[in-house]
Amino acid sequence: MTQKKFLSQLLEKNKRATIVGSLGTISKDLEELNNGQNCILPAKGAMGCVMGMGLGIALSVKNKVIVVIGDGAFLMKAGSVATILRYKPKNLEIIILNNNKYASCGGQETNFRFYAKGVFSRFLSHFNGRTHQVFEVVNIT
Numbered sequence: 311m312t313q314k315k316f317l318s319q320l321l322e323k324n325k326r327a328t329i330v331g332s333l334g335t336i337s338k339d340l341e342e343l344n345n346g347q348n349c350i351l352p353a354k355g356a357m358g359c360v361m362g363m364g365l366g367i368a369l370s371v372k373n374k375v376i377v378v379i380g381d382g383a384f385l386m387k388a389g390s391v392a393t394i395l396r397y398k399p400k401n402l403e404i405i406i407l408n409n410n411k412y413a414s415c416g417g418q419e420t421n422f423r424f425y426a427k428g429v430f431s432r433f434l435s436h437f438n439g440r441t442h443q444v445f446e447v448v449n450i451t
Contacts, residue, residue, distance in 0.1 A: 334414025358387025368402035381422035
Protein backbone atom coordinates (compact mmCIF):
# COMPACT_ATOMS: atom_id res chain seq x y z
CA MET A 311 0.00 0.00 0.00
CA THR A 312 1.26 3.49 -0.74
CA GLN A 313 1.64 6.11 1.96
CA LYS A 314 -0.99 8.37 0.38
CA LYS A 315 -3.54 5.57 0.18
CA PHE A 316 -2.95 4.58 3.80
CA LEU A 317 -3.18 8.19 5.01
CA SER A 318 -6.34 8.78 2.98
CA GLN A 319 -8.00 5.77 4.63
CA LEU A 320 -6.74 6.88 8.06
CA LEU A 321 -8.28 10.34 7.63
CA GLU A 322 -11.57 8.87 6.44
CA LYS A 323 -11.85 6.48 9.40
CA ASN A 324 -10.76 8.98 12.09
CA LYS A 325 -12.65 12.23 11.59
CA ARG A 326 -12.87 12.93 15.35
CA ALA A 327 -9.20 12.20 16.07
CA THR A 328 -6.31 14.63 16.28
CA ILE A 329 -3.68 13.45 13.83
CA VAL A 330 -0.08 14.50 14.38
CA GLY A 331 2.05 14.01 11.27
CA SER A 332 5.81 13.64 11.23
CA LEU A 333 7.99 15.92 9.14
CA GLY A 334 8.55 15.50 5.42
CA THR A 335 6.30 13.50 3.15
CA ILE A 336 3.92 12.43 5.93
CA SER A 337 2.97 16.01 6.89
CA LYS A 338 2.90 17.06 3.25
CA ASP A 339 0.56 14.22 2.30
CA LEU A 340 -1.72 14.76 5.32
CA GLU A 341 -2.10 18.45 4.50
CA GLU A 342 -2.76 17.66 0.85
CA LEU A 343 -5.33 14.94 1.60
CA ASN A 344 -7.17 16.76 4.39
CA ASN A 345 -10.46 18.25 3.26
CA GLY A 346 -10.94 20.28 6.42
CA GLN A 347 -12.78 17.55 8.34
CA ASN A 348 -9.77 16.36 10.32
CA CYS A 349 -7.64 18.08 12.95
CA ILE A 350 -4.15 17.77 11.47
CA LEU A 351 -1.03 18.97 13.26
CA PRO A 352 1.92 18.74 10.87
CA ALA A 353 5.37 18.81 12.45
CA LYS A 354 7.93 20.34 10.17
CA GLY A 355 10.82 20.47 12.58
CA ALA A 356 12.87 17.93 14.48
CA MET A 357 12.86 14.36 13.26
CA GLY A 358 10.82 12.18 15.63
CA CYS A 359 9.42 15.02 17.75
CA VAL A 360 5.83 13.94 17.01
CA MET A 361 5.90 11.15 19.61
CA GLY A 362 6.42 13.71 22.39
CA MET A 363 3.91 16.07 20.81
CA GLY A 364 1.33 13.31 20.54
CA LEU A 365 1.88 12.25 24.14
CA GLY A 366 1.42 15.80 25.41
CA ILE A 367 -1.76 16.25 23.40
CA ALA A 368 -3.15 12.86 24.46
CA LEU A 369 -2.59 13.71 28.11
CA SER A 370 -4.53 16.96 27.76
CA VAL A 371 -7.56 15.91 25.64
CA LYS A 372 -10.09 13.09 25.74
CA ASN A 373 -10.43 12.39 22.04
CA LYS A 374 -8.21 9.95 20.14
CA VAL A 375 -4.74 11.17 19.17
CA ILE A 376 -2.95 9.43 16.31
CA VAL A 377 0.73 10.01 15.67
CA VAL A 378 1.96 9.08 12.20
CA ILE A 379 5.73 8.74 12.07
CA GLY A 380 8.19 7.26 9.59
CA ASP A 381 10.56 4.46 10.50
CA GLY A 382 13.60 6.74 10.26
CA ALA A 383 12.06 9.44 12.46
CA PHE A 384 10.96 6.78 14.95
CA LEU A 385 14.54 5.56 15.23
CA MET A 386 15.72 9.12 15.92
CA LYS A 387 13.46 9.40 18.98
CA ALA A 388 13.01 5.79 20.07
CA GLY A 389 13.80 6.95 23.61
CA SER A 390 10.39 8.63 23.69
CA VAL A 391 8.86 5.17 23.97
CA ALA A 392 9.96 5.03 27.64
CA THR A 393 8.05 8.22 28.41
CA ILE A 394 4.98 6.95 26.57
CA LEU A 395 5.18 3.76 28.65
CA ARG A 396 5.39 5.85 31.80
CA TYR A 397 2.08 7.60 31.10
CA LYS A 398 0.25 4.98 28.94
CA PRO A 399 -2.52 7.27 27.68
CA LYS A 400 -5.43 5.17 26.45
CA ASN A 401 -6.29 7.69 23.72
CA LEU A 402 -2.87 7.59 22.01
CA GLU A 403 -2.04 5.51 18.95
CA ILE A 404 1.32 5.65 17.18
CA ILE A 405 1.53 4.40 13.61
CA ILE A 406 5.00 3.79 12.22
CA LEU A 407 5.06 3.93 8.42
CA ASN A 408 7.89 1.64 7.42
CA ASN A 409 9.44 2.02 3.98
CA ASN A 410 12.93 1.06 5.21
CA LYS A 411 14.39 4.42 4.24
CA TYR A 412 14.71 8.09 5.14
CA ALA A 413 12.37 9.14 2.33
CA SER A 414 12.39 12.88 3.08
CA CYS A 415 16.14 13.36 3.22
CA GLY A 416 17.78 11.38 0.45
CA GLY A 417 16.32 7.88 0.58
CA GLN A 418 19.11 6.32 2.61
CA GLU A 419 18.29 2.90 4.06
CA THR A 420 17.27 2.68 7.73
CA ASN A 421 17.97 -0.14 10.15
CA PHE A 422 14.35 -0.30 11.30
CA ARG A 423 13.90 -3.84 9.96
CA PHE A 424 16.51 -5.09 12.45
CA TYR A 425 14.97 -3.10 15.28
CA ALA A 426 11.44 -4.24 14.43
CA LYS A 427 12.42 -7.91 14.39
CA GLY A 428 14.38 -7.77 17.64
CA VAL A 429 13.88 -5.54 20.63
CA PHE A 430 10.85 -3.69 19.29
CA SER A 431 8.87 -6.84 18.42
CA ARG A 432 9.40 -8.15 21.97
CA PHE A 433 8.38 -4.76 23.32
CA LEU A 434 5.24 -4.74 21.17
CA SER A 435 4.20 -8.21 22.24
CA HIS A 436 4.64 -7.21 25.90
CA PHE A 437 2.95 -3.80 25.76
CA ASN A 438 0.26 -4.04 23.07
CA GLY A 439 -2.83 -5.89 24.17
CA ARG A 440 -2.48 -5.22 27.90
CA THR A 441 -4.75 -2.22 27.70
CA HIS A 442 -4.97 -1.51 23.99
CA GLN A 443 -2.71 -1.44 20.97
CA VAL A 444 -0.61 1.71 21.05
CA PHE A 445 2.05 0.98 18.44
CA GLU A 446 1.35 -0.30 14.95
CA VAL A 447 3.81 -0.83 12.09
CA VAL A 448 2.47 -0.38 8.56
CA ASN A 449 4.71 -1.36 5.65
CA ILE A 450 4.34 1.02 2.73
CA THR A 451 5.79 1.30 -0.75
